[in-house]
Amino acid sequence: MELSLKHQVGLMCVILLLPSLCSSQDSFTDSRATYYGSPDCYGNPRGACGFGEYGRTVNDGSVAAVSRLWRNGTGCGACYQARCKLEQYCDEEGTYVVVTDYGEGDRTDFVLSPRAYKKLGRNDKAAAELFKYGVVDIEYRRVPCRYEGYNIVFKVHERSKNPEYFAVVILYVNGAYDVTAVQLWQEDCQEWTEMRRVYGAVFDYANPPSGEINLRFQVSGSAGIYWVQSQNAIPSDWTAGAAYDSQVQLT
Structure with missing residues (x-):
C-alpha cells in the first residue's frame, strides 16, 4: 500500500517519539x-x-x-x-x-x-x-524508539528512476535496533541479493528486477542479529519519493 504525500506529511507532523519507561542502556x-x-x-x-x-x-x-x-x-x-x-x-x-x-x-x-x-x-x-x-x-x-500504531515504511529515494535505478531508506523502526543490511529478492535466481549502502541510511541497487520488489532488512539489537522480511511488496510501478507500508514492525 502506497502512502499518499498528504498522509506522509501528516505522519511526520503528528508522530512524537515516546520514550520507553525502561531504557535499552541503563x-x-x-x-x-x-x-x-x-x-x-x-x-x-x-x-x-x-x-x-x-x-x-x-x-x-x-x-x-x-x-x-x-x-x-x-x-x-x-x-x-x-x-x-x-x-x-x-x-x-x-x-x-x-x-x-x-x-x-x-x-x-x-x-x-x-x-x-x-x-x-x-x-x-x-x-x-x-x-x-x-x-x-x-x-x-x-x-528505544517508539512509533505507536505505525508500521515500518520503505521510502523510495528521490534519485531513483524506474526501472534503471532503485534506492530506498527504511523509516519508523521501533526499538533500539540498527539496520545493518538490506536485500532484495531475485526471482529468476531464487536468491536474496545484497543492496549497497550508498550513504547514511540509503541503500541502492542498479537495474533492479522487473515486477514487484520484495525486501528484507537485517537488524542488530539486544536479541542479536536477524532478518526481517516485509509482508508487502513494493509494486512494479513504484515511483521516486513514494512511501510504501511494509506491514511489519519490530517489538
Whole structure:
C-alpha cells in the first residue's frame, strides 16, 4: 500500500517519539552537546542520513546530528536521551532525539536541532541561558524508539528512476535496533541479493528486477542479529519519493 504525500506529511507532523519507561542502556555516558541554526527550529531535510523531510520533522523536529555515534551510517535512526549538567538551568528528563544527520562540534557527540536543545532547559528562561552557552556538558544514553500504531515504511529515494535505478531508506523502526543490511529478492535466481549502502541510511541497487520488489532488512539489537522480511511488496510501478507500508514492525 502506497502512502499518499498528504498522509506522509501528516505522519511526520503528528508522530512524537515516546520514550520507553525502561531504557535499552541503563547507564549514562558523559559528553557535550551544541546546536545548529535552523530557520524554523526543525531538522535538516538534506541531512547525511538521507531521510529527507522525515529527517526534518520526525519526533516533532527534536533530532540530532552525531559524530562518534554515526558508525558509518548505521547510527541513523537511533534514539537517545540527553540531559545537561547545569543544575540551575537543566531539566531532569532532558531531551529525547532521533539521529538524522552527521555533525561535529567542539568535542561534542550531539549537534542538536534548536527544538531539541531548548528541551534541555527546565523552562523557557533557562533554555535561553543554555543557548548563550552554545556548548554544554551532558550525559546521554540510548533509548528505544517508539512509533505507536505505525508500521515500518520503505521510502523510495528521490534519485531513483524506474526501472534503471532503485534506492530506498527504511523509516519508523521501533526499538533500539540498527539496520545493518538490506536485500532484495531475485526471482529468476531464487536468491536474496545484497543492496549497497550508498550513504547514511540509503541503500541502492542498479537495474533492479522487473515486477514487484520484495525486501528484507537485517537488524542488530539486544536479541542479536536477524532478518526481517516485509509482508508487502513494493509494486512494479513504484515511483521516486513514494512511501510504501511494509506491514511489519519490530517489538
